[in-house]
Amino acid sequence: MSEHGPLSLHVPEPEGRPGDKPDFGDVVIPAAGTVARPPVDVPPEEIRELAYTIIRVLNRHGEAVGPWAGLLPDGDALQGLRDMMKVRAFDARMLTAQRQGKTSFYMQCLGEEAIACAFQKALSPGDMNFPTYRQQGLLIAGGYPLVAMMNQIFSNEADPLTGRQLPVMYSARSHGFFSISGNLGTQYVQAVGWAMASAIKGDTRIAAGWIGDGATAESDFHAALVFASTYRAPVVLNIVNNQWAISTFQGIARGGAGTFAARGHGFGIPALRVDGNDYLAVHAVARWAIERARRNLGPTLVEYVTYRVAAHSTSDDPSAYRPKEESDAWPLGDPVERLKNYLIGRGVWSQDRHAQYAAEVESEVLAAQKEAERHGTLHSGGKPSMRAMFEGVYKEMPPHLVRQRRKAGV
Amino acid sequence: MSEHGPLSLHVPEPEGRPGDKPDFGDVVIPAAGTVARPPVDVPPEEIRELAYTIIRVLNRHGEAVGPWAGLLPDGDALQGLRDMMKVRAFDARMLTAQRQGKTSFYMQCLGEEAIACAFQKALSPGDMNFPTYRQQGLLIAGGYPLVAMMNQIFSNEADPLTGRQLPVMYSARSHGFFSISGNLGTQYVQAVGWAMASAIKGDTRIAAGWIGDGATAESDFHAALVFASTYRAPVVLNIVNNQWAISTFQGIARGGAGTFAARGHGFGIPALRVDGNDYLAVHAVARWAIERARRNLGPTLVEYVTYRVAAHSTSDDPSAYRPKEESDAWPLGDPVERLKNYLIGRGVWSQDRHAQYAAEVESEVLAAQKEAERHGTLHSGGKPSMRAMFEGVYKEMPPHLVRQRRKAGV
Amino acid sequence: MARMSMIEAIRDAMTVAMTRDPGVVVFGEDVGYFGGVFRCTQGLQQKFGASRCFDTPISESGIVGTAIGMAAYGLRPCVEIQFADYVYPAYDQIVSEAARLRYRSNGDFTAPLTIRMPTGGGIFGGQTHSQSPEALFTHVAGLKTVVPSNPYDAKGLLIAAIEDDDPIIFLEPKRLYNGPFDGWHDRPVTPWSKHPLGEVPEGHFTVPLGKAIVRRPGAAVTVLAYGTMVHVAIAAAEATGIDAEVIDLRTLLPLDLETIEASVRRTGRCVVVHEATLTSGFGAELVALIQETCFYVLEAPIGRVAGWDTPYPHAQEWDYFPGPGRVGDALREAMAG
Amino acid sequence: MARMSMIEAIRDAMTVAMTRDPGVVVFGEDVGYFGGVFRCTQGLQQKFGASRCFDTPISESGIVGTAIGMAAYGLRPCVEIQFADYVYPAYDQIVSEAARLRYRSNGDFTAPLTIRMPTGGGIFGGQTHSQSPEALFTHVAGLKTVVPSNPYDAKGLLIAAIEDDDPIIFLEPKRLYNGPFDGWHDRPVTPWSKHPLGEVPEGHFTVPLGKAIVRRPGAAVTVLAYGTMVHVAIAAAEATGIDAEVIDLRTLLPLDLETIEASVRRTGRCVVVHEATLTSGFGAELVALIQETCFYVLEAPIGRVAGWDTPYPHAQEWDYFPGPGRVGDALREAMAG
């Protein structure tokens, strides 16, 4: 027997479970504007503290403050608000459509809209995102047609992916949006490979990897950091920490590390932590990281601190594992409200215009849905062909698939 | 075109290649005795600098200095010297045996003997190592019979593994030595699981994982750190940085991180870097880390800075990829010489006794080899049975294997 | 006896095993507090504490890797992979480590662990929630592979698996969790509570690994199936009126060749059905074995009905799924051959 | 024409491909400066620079994962896995990603990459340097699997693979690197320089994927083999004096069923040989296909000779290896059947 007594297993638990009063007292939120903005060629070891704080621009009064503020013209910020509102309206409609049986599955990004929308605007044409299923904002802010997204969600006859993929697993090379994999983490290292290819070719395009807090535990996260670090790949490695991975709170994936951003330190990769519900902060940090990549200074790890307001997916019911009021208690607020208040404060927006645009975007989404539904929904109307099921496995259909297709009578 | 011009790929290169003059000028070696020794319950974030330095005890004059010194009685240090000499003699004989065709393959740990030998002595009975192929020192310092090791190497009729395993892939539960896997990295996370099991059972035993600098790039390294961090597993995670992974210098696996120990920081795991050629330093750090685990304080990451003096294995020829004189230029010296000088300085050892023991250990190894060879070597003499090939795939042989064995006529 | 769905039966098996043996531990993604996305582990953490049933980071290799370490220590981990489609990150640990540990260490260390995972399609889960990877395990020496088709077997086989001293891949056809789906996707599914195989003994019992069972006796043709396809095969026999003998393999490896051979020797005809892609599927092994052992009694080529050699599509799920229509065709072909 | 060993032929194929297409990049563990542990990439870094041929961290999933990203970008990576036994950490990237990228994105993104790896035993490499995992790839829709048996094919197939627009698993039988090993392990091996198939065209040429070739014509029985086993099969035919037709499959998927069928229709008998473990090996698929297409002409059960269903042992290598003795027995059995 050891002089120190028996060992025991530590199993981390979240602050609150259903029935508990939500408590984010442990989440240290620095005041907006208090974190320095280093030059992009700063040596990583000089900015380690940026992985343990939160870069914030919008304060409680809706003002943009500090060294990361003042970088976005009002017009762009207005566009950002509209993008986020469109994403939210889109999500709401598609959620309803799923409930109505028009598709099998849907995933919202409620509360996290600022991240993808603002990041997309910091990219240049030709750059490539390797998104997860919760970055619909990249497509919508990037101007990808809502109808095409809906066709995919409905798996209808106009689905660009011919019904092969689960709803929301879009692919849009033209819009810098890599084909989403349902497998967590795999695309993170592919983003690094894409960026390495760009460097090998002497190109100027950069890549962005996306991963959730939970999925950082996957092995490919490590592979991505190892390769990015070794070859100084021009890639921005984004971690969306929305506090939950289905029913599992972020402490299970994070373990004893203070933050997910800290993971970068083991690789000499500069790591920044940013308020993911602050459009201006996200955009400013994204620009910083993208500039580093573009200037061949290598990868940057960015952790977006946010909260998954909705259920994980339409197959999930969060009331079984977290307090119902937790999302209200979330201290970083609502990204749409915060940007709206900022713009109203700037005098370029108003409650009325907001309500008006909300109605407009609602009809835009509705119109898109009508158009999409003309091509069918999962269980009614136009369908992708059964032939399409056999195609595209290889560039040319090999004999065994020709035999099988024939056997299937198509 | 980007305003910043074309990207390019960074491919790290070692300081020297064959024909170059070896140069370790970049390796910063702090003087012995200069690194503080914190209490074992120190919060990890307070000792981050220990991942960027080198804990050393033996100075250039063969004296043990500083806060990590004075922990090992002379008798134990003498035993350490003998253990290392035995490992070295064993390696030399087995290398020759392989060259003579008595086995197919061998791997030395020349220059790295201090690490496994000293670590083993800091463990308690019942603890479990999950070694790589270069920790023969754990077995030898742990008193495992040389003959049994040789029987395994010769795949002879007395081979405890009945000829099934590649030479040096020992297994010795009785001696706290987990079955070696030829697959890199896999056993690192298993060590964490073993340690978790001990904690689940309220046991007092702890585990030690072992990995090479090169293999830290493997995905399972990440899994190990994630699980160890989350569940505060009582495990010591050892990284043997011997500068090379076959022909690949450590900079390829390490990338932009200053050290391998730094990997721990992303997980809130305390990380120490130690002079791997300094028996006393290794032992002191091992004790520290093992005590942490035993006191249920969780995992520790330890990087041993050392140099792989010999070829990777008998299948390798390092003169094709590194300067021949590189090993002589290695600034941390020879672990055997250093401990010998220390003990001579202490007045408990002498050149004569050293020479005498060298001769003794030589005959001990030779005698063991003779005994082993009585049971055969790979291509002559006693062989493990062909029946053994069919056994042990499952606890009980299933019908299909019974059929196959019958077909094979055994 | 109690009435159980397959989910309840699986949960009950773990409860029984954990109660009898304090070395049984259960973990995986979302299996702790929440009780698993299919709720198979619901209540286990409350009952046995967080040290014996807990949530893990999303790392399948970590789940299996730590389980191997625990098994080597002496525990009996029963871990969940959230969907069989996500087992690949753990494939190295399974194939290179769990499967070979006993052999390579000559029994010095063993890996008695059970790896549960929902398998198969039929729920519009698309290519990452529908796969049937059993053949990727049956090729690996050292593993046992089990696929139950009903609550009774699920409980008995899972207890047997957890108590077994070798590593076991335990594939749970998710389309059967709530009822015996027969492939007529446009007809309502009877819940297990209305099916005789939803009658499950309380407490401890086992269904031995390596034993198949005749689910539907018949004289005209032997159908080999497992999991969901057992019910599809029975439905196809009924629909075609062909006097098919349907054998539920239950364990793919070790395989109960004796039961198979006895049946094919009587019928002289055979059809093999699985949901996994055709090429190099487990059906190929079954065909190879039968043609070897029953060559001189076979009156027609052995037919294979399987998933097409494409990823599992979303919209075309029912074109992909080997339903009673396709199995019926194969039965008719086998009879005509 | 030049005389080349298989190593030289493989190296030459990469040189040709890299010269013709600047998008071809080569990387893997120890492949850069050193040129690979089997020296297949020797000189490529010097010739094409470190951006196009480089050492990687020891991370098979990283190697394949980055290669997929590069392929999606528009390059044509040709990566090396040091031994096929170490491909499993990359299995998820291969199976879930490379294999399905074209399908799931409807051609929006593709993964034209070649994954080379030494395969098979016969070098006393034990269980981690001897495996033949081809069946784990042939089961996966979207992959092509290639196994050359000589320098000529190795070069022609590798160039074809690199130029192909789909992901390719390229298995190099390491026992053939230096000479046509026929399984008589106690006899000297002729080097490729003395073998007609060591005559390899200089510059660019391809051997088309998906085409088998008759290596030894015969009338009595068809032997299907690939890689090392082609030479073993020929040796067995010679040793037994049985007039066997030996077909070298070259590509396992897509399979050249036409050539196989034509032969079996003539001979009426068939033996399938591979080094991988028997159960669920690729031989099972071959048997299943042949019994389906040639059922009525078969005069004896199709025999399978394969690795035993155990891990690959070290000392018992020649008991494990399916040598000419065991293949000869199977030929006799097939003739007697």
Ligand SMILES: Cc1ncc(C[n+]2csc(CCOP(=O)(O)OP(=O)(O)O)c2C)c(N)n1
């Ligand atoms: C390899 C793999 N394992 C498990 C899953 C199942 N799964 C889907 S989403 C999810 C949670 C992911 O959480 P996180 O990474 O935090 O992203 P979020 O959903 O919060 O955006 C899990 C476990 C999967 N898709 N892939």
Ligand SMILES: Cc1ncc(C[n+]2csc(CCOP(=O)(O)OP(=O)(O)O)c2C)c(N)n1
């Ligand atoms: C998964 C896997 N990939 C590749 C190899 C081949 N391999 C064997 S040892 C080695 C180098 C390991 O280097 P390092 O981890 O630094 O350990 P060292 O040999 O220096 O002790 C490689 C690449 C392997 N054994 N397993």
Ligand SMILES: [Mg+2]
């Ligand atoms: Mg999350």
Ligand SMILES: [Mg+2]
């Ligand atoms: Mg090394």
